[in-house]
Amino acid sequence: MYKQLILGISIATMFAFTAQSGELRFDGFPDLDSHLDKVIPVFEANNKDSKVSYQMNNHGDHHKRLTTNLATGAGAGDIVAVDIEYIGSFINSGGFENLSAPQYGAEQFKDLFVSYAWSQGKGTDGNQYGIPIDIGPGVMYYRRDSLAAVDANIDEVIKDWDSYIEYGRQLKKKNIHLIADAFDVANIIIRTTVKEGEGLYFDQNGNSLIRSPRFVNAFKLAKTIRDEGLDAQIGSWSNEWYDAFKDGSVATQLSGAWLLGHLQNWMAPDTAGLWGVSNLPDGIYGSWGGSFLAIPKQSKNKQEAWEFIKFLTTNKQTQIAALTNIGAFPVLTQTYSDPIFEQPLEFLGGQKGRLLFAHVAQRVPAVAPMKGDLIAADVVLNGALREVLNDGKDIESALKDAERMIKRRVK
Secondary structure, three states: OOOOOOOOOOHHHOOOOOOOOEEEEEEEOOOHHHHHHHHHHHHHHHOOOEEEEEEEOOHHHHHHHHHHHHHHOOOOOOEEEEEHHHHHHHHHOOOEOOOOOOOOOHHHHHHHEOHHHHHHOEOOOOOEOOEEEEEEEEEEEEEHHHHHHOOOOHHHHOOOHHHHHHHHHHHHOOOOEEEOOOHHHHHHHHHOOOOOOOOOOEOOOOOEOOOOHHHHHHHHHHHHHHHOOOEOOOOOOOHHHHHHHHHOOEEEEEEEOOHHHHHHHHHOHHHOOOEEEEOOHHHOOOEEEEEEEEOEOOOOOHHHHHHHHHHHHOOHHHHHHHHHHHOOEOOEHHHHHOHHHHOOEHHHOOEOHHHHHHHHHOOOOOOOOOOOHHHHHHHHHHHHHHHHHHHOOOHHHHHHHHHHHHHHHHO
């Protein structure tokens, strides 16, 4: 979820962390390397005996390899990056250091972080295993020219899901699609309106939630959009998806704040000024993306790894550097008062979008990660939801079958 912007960081402005002698390896996925290229020299300059290297794989391969490394107890880096989609499964399967232990003392930093992201790094035993490094506040990007085409007001559009769909009906008359894929509407509803302390797919006792009203409503809304021909039926991260952003054939995109970096840097750079960003429809707050750092138990340089994690996550200047280097939104709440958040963003027509991102970030409810999250997400989103949208399967049957499959696979 990252694209590179360039920022030189003055060593004098950085907090000097003292690490013991050691060779550290960081395992992650692009575009974290673009950020590390900028900040590793700063860390090493303040920690003369420490050397840091990194090993990057594409997003999917990185997590597959990490699964094998943790299962075999060998091959993982001293520090590993983990996407939010995987963090619950990895934490609760073991293999990571308990960072709440006295030699680390992670709890002392708890109040520095966005609360929901900190909670997502906990295990079911209440201890901290993953430290958040960036987050994805959920927002809606919208085309200003599409609004003008039907004389609509963005506040009215996002008032609730009915008004959002009605906006789509008006756009259809102008041959403009409301959204690229109805899938994203269901996805964001599933990620939000979660009861405090519950998981996305399971309750605190590990019982399935996928036949609850949250899932039924999410599927119904997505199906309405698909049945009425309001979405373009274009999947994310395809050439058609990029083209839709460029030519204005799609009016909105529900996503994380991180999409801004992609849009302005390589997806649709020539559309600067045509975009705006708003809260999600229906007054909901949710997270769409985010990453964590963890120390595998197999690491031979655990204390040095902890110092580097603190440097990347609890240091205000390093967090702001990540925002400017690769568009990674900070988890450190003290950064939100920095003048950089007041800067008008040219790509968004001069809107101060980062203030909205910060507003959303501090209102997202905590969602407890569960061991079976990865399996459930695959079954529900890539299975049941696709069957409903693409094959016309009945919603109740799709969710019932998905629940049965999840129970079997999680066991």
